Amino acid sequence: MQESSRSLSLNIEHVVSALMAVTGVAIVIGASNIRIPLTSNIVDPRFFPRVIGGILCVLALLHAVTVLRGNHGEPDEGEDIDLSAPTDIRALMAVGGSFIAHALLLDRIGWIPAGTLLFAGAALGLGARKPVRVLTISFILSFGVFLLFRKGLGVFLPAGPLFEWLT
Amino acid sequence: MSALPDLLDGFRVAATPANLGWAFVGVTLGTGVGVLPGIGPAMTVALLLPITLKLGPISAFIMFAGIYYGGMYGGSTTSILLKTPGESASMITSLEGNKMARSGRAAQALATAAIGSFVAGTLATGLLVFAAPTVANWAVQFGPAEFFLIVLLAFLTVSSVLGSSRIRGISALAVGLAIGLIGIDSQTGQARFTMGIPQLFDGADTVIVAVGVFAVGEALWVASRLSKSEQQLIPVGRAWMSKSDWSRSWRPWLRGTVLGFPFGAMPAGGAEIPTFLSYAMEKRLTKHPEEFGHGAIEGVAGPEAANNAAAAGVLVPLLTLGLPTSSTAAVMLAAFQQYGLQPGPLLFETNGDLVWGLIASLFIGNTMLLVLNLPLAPLWAKLLRIPRPYLYAGILLFGALGGYAANGSGIDLLILFAIGLIGLGMRRFGFPIAPLVIGAILGPMCEEQYRRALAIGQGKHSVFLEGPICKALVGLLVVVVLAPFVASVGKRRQRSHVQPGTNGDTLAT
Numbered sequence: 001m002q003e004s005s006r007s008l009s010l011n012i013e014h015v016v017s018a019l020m021a022v023t024g025v026a027i028v029i030g031a032s033n034i035r036i037p038l039t040s041n042i043v044d045p046r047f048f049p050r051v052i053g054g055i056l057c058v059l060a061l062l063h064a065v066t067v068l069r070g071n072h073g074e075p076d077e078g079e080d081i082d083l084s085a086p087t088d089i090r091a092l093m094a095v096g097g098s099f100i101a102h103a104l105l106l107d108r109i110g111w112i113p114a115g116t117l118l119f120a121g122a123a124l125g126l127g128a129r130k131p132v133r134v135l136t137i138s139f140i141l142s143f144g145v146f147l148l149f150r151k152g153l154g155v156f157l158p159a160g161p162l163f164e165w166l167t
Numbered sequence: 168m169s170a171l172p173d174l175l176d177g178f179r180v181a182a183t184p185a186n187l188g189w190a191f192v193g194v195t196l197g198t199g200v201g202v203l204p205g206i207g208p209a210m211t212v213a214l215l216l217p218i219t220l221k222l223g224p225i226s227a228f229i230m231f232a233g234i235y236y237g238g239m240y241g242g243s244t245t246s247i248l249l250k251t252p253g254e255s256a257s258m259i260t261s262l263e264g265n266k267m268a269r270s271g272r273a274a275q276a277l278a279t280a281a282i283g284s285f286v287a288g289t290l291a292t293g294l295l296v297f298a299a300p301t302v303a304n305w306a307v308q309f310g311p312a313e314f315f316l317i318v319l320l321a322f323l324t325v326s327s328v329l330g331s332s333r334i335r336g337i338s339a340l341a342v343g344l345a346i347g348l349i350g351i352d353s354q355t356g357q358a359r360f361t362m363g364i365p366q367l368f369d370g371a372d373t374v375i376v377a378v379g380v381f382a383v384g385e386a387l388w389v390a391s392r393l394s395k396s397e398q399q400l401i402p403v404g405r406a407w408m409s410k411s412d413w414s415r416s417w418r419p420w421l422r423g424t425v426l427g428f429p430f431g432a433m434p435a436g437g438a439e440i441p442t443f444l445s446y447a448m449e450k451r452l453t454k455h456p457e458e459f460g461h462g463a464i465e466g467v468a469g470p471e472a473a474n475n476a477a478a479a480g481v482l483v484p485l486l487t488l489g490l491p492t493s494s495t496a497a498v499m500l501a502a503f504q505q506y507g508l509q510p511g512p513l514l515f516e517t518n519g520d521l522v523w524g525l526i527a528s529l530f531i532g533n534t535m536l537l538v539l540n541l542p543l544a545p546l547w548a549k550l551l552r553i554p555r556p557y558l559y560a561g562i563l564l565f566g567a568l569g570g571y572a573a574n575g576s577g578i579d580l581l582i583l584f585a586i587g588l589i590g591l592g593m594r595r596f597g598f599p600i601a602p603l604v605i606g607a608i609l610g611p612m613c614e615e616q617y618r619r620a621l622a623i624g625q626g627k628h629s630v631f632l633e634g635p636i637c638k639a640l641v642g643l644l645v646v647v648v649l650a651p652f653v654a655s656v657g658k659r660r661q662r663s664h665v666q667p668g669t670n671g672d673t674l675a676t
Contacts, residue, residue, distance in 0.1 A: 060338075106577050
């Protein structure tokens with residue numbers, strides 16, 4: 001580890017630097033598309049985006065140099081985190097996929113099915129066993145949340161075609 | 168002393184049966200959610216926001232006061248029993264408290280944390296009662312130039328004093344500022360970076376930013392690296408302390424309060440520094456130095472008191488200047504904005520009953536927490552047994568609920584997920600989270616004040632040097648910018664004498 005960090009080699013953290021730089025450039029370019037009304041103040045609405053975009057570009061460069069010089073970002077620690085393990089792509093995809101599916105389906109199928117999908121998908125993706133139990137808990141929880149928030153607290157959640165009768 | 172009648176009015180507002188009920192719900196939920204592993208106070212407040220959505224503002228803020236302190240209490244329980252600091256400010260508690268718990272003194276660690284939190288929270292809230300109106304009266308005279316400089320000062324300290332890497336801290340801030348750009352420009356009404364999505368015209372909702380980086384980001388991060396090993400849980404009885412524990416605890420409580428409040432109250436504050444200072448101080452003053460590092464009760468009592476006193480202190484800049492200096496305060500600001508309230512010097516005049524009701528219920532909530540937590544510690548500890556897949560699935564479910572409930576639109580959930588991905592990347596590559604949240608929330612204010620200041624100064628930057636307050640703030644800014652360089656040059660010089668070639672780029676605090 002020590003050796004590879006001493007020699008000036010590229011690193012996965014440089015992808016982060018690159019993303020920062022791309023974002024910075026995109027903001028600077030995007031700023032030119034902001035319309036400046038005639039009544040504009042002394043400082044126009046393009047000024048701040050340009051400054052922030054520029055700062056991001058400078059920081060991207062500094063970050064790249066920092067990493068090159070062997071100062072690596074330390075991943076967040078925690079009791080539930082195993083830093084020695086490689087990234088668990090499958091769990092990440094399962095959890096992320098469940099969330100995206102929830103986001104896309106919520107307005108169509110309603111909170112209770114979409115919430116069940118999110119909770120069950122995430123729990124199973126994170127390694128919960130006994131799918132029937134997981135599904136049961138997911139359904140009860142989503143159902144309870146719907147009742148509590150929609151009925152009890154008056155917060156809007158879509159019922160969806162299956163549970164229209166509840167509202 | 169004019170604050171006392173106001174405070175009494177506040178108690179009149181907060182002590183109605185209904186509002187006492189909300190305060191109770193708040194402290195219970197705050198503790199219950201805050202005690203869950205991996206959930207810090209900021210995430211607690213963010214996840215519980217939707218519950219208050221349809222309440223009247225006064226009841227909502229009374230509940231928030233309870234959630235705020237409850238989340239802190241819950242967090243310390245987790246740190247002691249599981250060594251999972253939900254935020255950096257309870258790191259010390261987890262260090263020394265967990266050692267105590269492992270050596271069979273969990274009950275005493277929980278007791279000194281709970282009673283210390285109560286003592287420090289009550290004293291510091293008392294200080295808040297007098298400090299807040301004073302600062303507000305003073306802040307009424309601030310113009311845009313002063314506000315801009317204060318925001319800048321908060322930005323710099325939040326992003327560069329905390330954390331181990333200043334580049335990463337300032338980068339997190341810049342990303343937050345970039346997120347803050349999205350939406351209609353308040354000065355000219357022009358859309359900026361909205362990509363044609365109408366939901367973005369009002370800007371990226373602060374609740375969504377907070378829930379995204381905290382809840383979704385944390386769940387994704389844990390998913391990518393979930394530890395397969397079984398958790399070691401420490402059995403715990405009713406929290407209690409012996410006479411010698413009391414005599415070893417009360418001085419650290421008071422010292423922690425004295426350290427914590429001013430640090431929290433400064434517009435550059437935060438709770439991390441005073442907890443570290445308190446730990447160092449107790450370590451030097453103790454009669455049992457051999458116990459430090461192995462579970463010394465002073466090492467829990469002092470930092471925990473400092474943490475809670477700072478949490479009360481943080482409310483001074485939040486309420487009087489609208490300036491959040493911790494991520495929890497940033498989420499609280501989002502809650503204020505949800506009700507169309509802008510904290511600032513005028514809040515005490517325009518919404519006096521609300522502010523004083525909030526402060527009064529901090530006292531009430533704190534007392535409820537003490538009564539609730541000493542006997543119920545074993546019950547809360549049971550929550551730590553919740554299987555991790557269910558815990559993080561639940562965090563996602565309630566995160567989605569919060570993201571959707573804010574505006575009732577499915578697109579917000581996709582934005583929430585995108586911000587969650589940023590949160591995942593930041594955790595993976597060692598970027599601190601707090602500067603992003605604070606940048607996203609304060610960015611628009613920073614820009615607005617800058618533009619207004621320059622309009623007043625007719626385009627000349629000399630407007631930022633007019634008046635004594637501006638000059639003092641600019642001086643402070645220069646110190647904050649230069650201090651780390653001076654320190655690192657000094658260190659490098661020292662180091663080059665002692666052991667050349669050691670890694671000198673890590674600029675520690």
